[in-house]
Amino acid sequence: MTVSPFDHPLLSGLLGDEEAARHFSVEADIDAMLAFERALAEAEAECGVIPREAEAAIVQALAAFRPDTAKLRAGVAGDGVVVPELARQIKAAVGAPHDAYVHFGATSQDVIDTSLVLRLRQAIDHIGLLLGENVVRLTGLELEFGERQFMAMTRMQPAIPITVTDRTTSWRAPLERHQQRLAEMSGRVLALQFGGAAGTLDRLGDRAAAVRTALAGKLGLADAPQWHSQRDALAEFAGWLSLVTGSLGKFGQDVALMALTGSDVKLSGGGGSSAMPHKQNPVKAETLVALARFNAVQLPGMHQALVHEQERSGAAWTLEWLILPQMVVATAAALRLAAELAAQIESLGH
Amino acid sequence: MTVSPFDHPLLSGLLGDEEAARHFSVEADIDAMLAFERALAEAEAECGVIPREAEAAIVQALAAFRPDTAKLRAGVAGDGVVVPELARQIKAAVGAPHDAYVHFGATSQDVIDTSLVLRLRQAIDHIGLLLGENVVRLTGLELEFGERQFMAMTRMQPAIPITVTDRTTSWRAPLERHQQRLAEMSGRVLALQFGGAAGTLDRLGDRAAAVRTALAGKLGLADAPQWHSQRDALAEFAGWLSLVTGSLGKFGQDVALMALTGSDVKLSGGGGSSAMPHKQNPVKAETLVALARFNAVQLPGMHQALVHEQERSGAAWTLEWLILPQMVVATAAALRLAAELAAQIESLGH
């Protein structure tokens, strides 16, 4: 079952990114959800909300826990989220009398949103590295070919001569701004979600704030009030992903047009054709354009999901699940392809 | 690697549809591509374009053919399409002297687009059945509860009493129009793509038309001039998918709002909560809204891809791959969920 090219055994060779996709596997999701439950038990024991013995039993059970995934799947089909069934399985593994302290005071959304954020943190690390690599490679092209010239093209027509640097700057400078933007927003994105049934941590009483702070610390996330129905940081991050792929799409489009019009670029290793063996298609350049348009298409889904009604919208939340992971992987794939494309450039300008 | 919920072992229990997704598996794609190559050899032999012995050798080799998928994946990464490497493997399986007649006169896009259409035909059959089932179920609700009443709600405010039929008609009538629309467009969508390197079937000379007609007949598709850079039928079909999910989204939204406001609907088997065991969440209804918004979000991707430059756009074509299969599966999933939701309705109106 491989509906999405990002998951497709063949197409992901071009369109996917293994490292980014890994963070959206079931295994990674379950690992992150279990990490939440473990850290929750630890934080609640530290704050005196649950007994130390319960904490020990939960931590021990989680270390050995293997979920029944068939039942988890059925749980999602019935409940719309995996957590009720997962919590049930964990409680069964912990057993009486400590099972009552599993997932104590938390709700499904705490687990799922925090699991997402934990994995986004890793994906962001990966994407940040790829972004840096692209800046380095484009700088390398500038150092090597920057003083050469070619004809500027405005509105699809020859204008006046410019240097290669004039154009490569238009590829590199936005990426450096994207690095700055990511730094600005990452504190907003990488924040713990912890609110309990309706956001009030009602079962934790006056220890709610202390548990939240301890939990955030254990998970390495920013400590922030619950944001279960405030999805602006995720939509902002999705916008950032699409800014990145958009800038790379310009790079790809420019390279493809240079390949079309002739000698301004020399590329090694273009793609072959099944009908015309002589061809060297600028496949990676075209794919950057496709991924830029793809992320632009996805982005409004995350903004539609801002209309997240009341204290929890199943509709808006589920829509995010269908959109955001693909945007992350598309961005990582585009960054990988752009770095490869930069490496394929044997010459620029004259 | 399960970036998309449609492929996700757990989430696809809610959001996916196994029967629809099956048609987008690698296996189904390869089967359809091999069916194309076999039918092509047969059609070309019938028309005297390739020798009968070559046809026999190709058909025999294809029957036993098992692709090296690792190499196919690498081929996609390099060429942007799987066909050059697949054709190479088939030729190796056929061996000299008949290998020169494999894929004769065809190009990658012929194979990939026709494979898509062959699988869309099956997916459309499935979706058509689900659509019919929904009409039946909604008609059943009308027969059972149609003469009861509830208060019409306009602009989120009580208006005047209406019958249950007045509202169920707004769920059913669009589905019947969608059946009519599908009938109108299916001849345009389910058409063979066969054009060769640049759409002219240049290597087939004066037998081009005959081969195309024979090939279409063997594959059970409409015989039409190549449409490799004319993507309107696919965009039209994508629009139809989003019309279907949009109408189902209204059904879901209405049910969710009735569940919110009280006694107008009684549902069996709502979803459970990990924090509040008393809750019965209208999960399927909310998911219908999510899938409606998802398909609406995707649709412009297929329309952006109409700007398919020149004789073949790698960028626009690849964008379609990222969008259309998910829209098909989202539609099948929504139809499945809507039928299930209709079955959950124990009572409507008063």
Add this chain to the structure above:
Amino acid sequence: MTVSPFDHPLLSGLLGDEEAARHFSVEADIDAMLAFERALAEAEAECGVIPREAEAAIVQALAAFRPDTAKLRAGVAGDGVVVPELARQIKAAVGAPHDAYVHFGATSQDVIDTSLVLRLRQAIDHIGLLLGENVVRLTGLELEFGERQFMAMTRMQPAIPITVTDRTTSWRAPLERHQQRLAEMSGRVLALQFGGAAGTLDRLGDRAAAVRTALAGKLGLADAPQWHSQRDALAEFAGWLSLVTGSLGKFGQDVALMALTGSDVKLSGGGGSSAMPHKQNPVKAETLVALARFNAVQLPGMHQALVHEQERSGAAWTLEWLILPQMVVATAAALRLAAELAAQIESLGH
């Protein structure tokens, strides 16, 4: 106040279409709403729902009616729709005792949706003519240059020689399919909306169907059950508009790329530059691409609006108002520009 280029005194010279825009002026809207109210009075009198004297008084008052637009504007701000205030003004113009029969049994949505459809009918006539003109012009290019050749370009690389007709067909054939699609859907789009407060024509009793049929006949629209919360025909029509502009965007993109790469096309009268007097920019070709992408961007708005909750959604309905008129004008503008661009083509191929 000219926020949209379609309304902008300067930019609409390029991006607008006067004939299409005319149908979305306030004057045209009010004329169509008054035509509805007049035809309603006539139909209701014919069916014995209101007295003949009331009909005469209403028809006479409407003939001389001039709305107070400042009050209409305030009415929209308060009520979200213009009709309550408009009906109030008409009733005042009719005066006692016949004013009670103004707008009898109708609701705001009947007036506004039917006014829209009446104006879409005229816009569709205009667009249909422009579409036909484009087919004629492209056929003319084929007749004049069709047997010449140029190099096919696949994936941004030279492939094999093709004839000019091979490419112009990819511009013309989709337009002919769009003509067929329009014929198929126009009966669904051009249908009267008439349902009363909540769709049941509750105040018309057993004469509801007869009034509706008479009203549809007088307005020249298809007679159909109310569709106030079933917006599929409008979304379908929006999809058609975007199919048209998408196909024209391919034409524009191809021409712009030919202008970029050299001698395959010769254009008269390109656009000038303020910095480089020597340039001849393919402005109309680029604008076709912009309008194609614009309509593709807008389309999901009409599909999001399919999730039209309950008997009337102020949110979903208002969203349509923000989207559909612009799509209509963008389509007319694109057709006008495409015809002009075809006329600018002095030579194709070699």
Add this chain to the structure above:
Amino acid sequence: MTVSPFDHPLLSGLLGDEEAARHFSVEADIDAMLAFERALAEAEAECGVIPREAEAAIVQALAAFRPDTAKLRAGVAGDGVVVPELARQIKAAVGAPHDAYVHFGATSQDVIDTSLVLRLRQAIDHIGLLLGENVVRLTGLELEFGERQFMAMTRMQPAIPITVTDRTTSWRAPLERHQQRLAEMSGRVLALQFGGAAGTLDRLGDRAAAVRTALAGKLGLADAPQWHSQRDALAEFAGWLSLVTGSLGKFGQDVALMALTGSDVKLSGGGGSSAMPHKQNPVKAETLVALARFNAVQLPGMHQALVHEQERSGAAWTLEWLILPQMVVATAAALRLAAELAAQIESLGH
């Protein structure tokens, strides 16, 4: 000609915002373009690029300049931009011998992009004030009703009691984050565009940087290298606009749902119905949802435009013109409506 509701004499009463729209009028655009030309002449004279006499002649001519708008419109139709014809008219007004120094070293995009940024600065001031007003009003609701209670609703079902503050926080906190985001990005957005024919300020030689710095200073904009083909700051800003309307859409949706379900909110002055005089429709709340979805729909247009090929893309640039002004006005309108809606709230909770 009033295709867009933002320009519509009646509908803009609900959907528009006069102050924001004012900045997108022809008059405001021309004023800003003339301000650019004047400041350019001053900066170039200061830096010794043009004679002081030329500066004086240009400044004097601009003070009295009245454009021939019919010719400007024709210029846009032909050139795709207004500047070539505008520069021609200004040169004619200046007359020999100083006319050669009008628009010296600049190109159309410098004038148009900088005019946009100058007007965005004013629009941002306005939007910033409205945003602050909303924070104040929501804080006021918290102070007045914050300790009351109502039932939290999760997944469209009653959950547990929460305070009014718990919900109003979910309306207010995102707005405060939007204030922070705006502060972070405004330096990127409000930057001078000045590059000349192809971005290199080729005609200014070694005084290019000094002229640019002086020009930025005179216009009160950030001094930055030309960004004519790097559109990320505009796309980022568009994303911000959609974040704002998305958060307000949640506020509107929540209020509309409270109005639907009963007594959690009391609103003064809802909208009337033409068929049901008893109704009080939550028109402003619904309109907030419509505007949120509208901006979400528009946003990908600005991201598609990131694929801005080569040194100037007529297609991508024109697409921005069709999208961004409407997003700005939609945001201002939503902020105005949200403040009005907050003022309509007479009571929250119990």
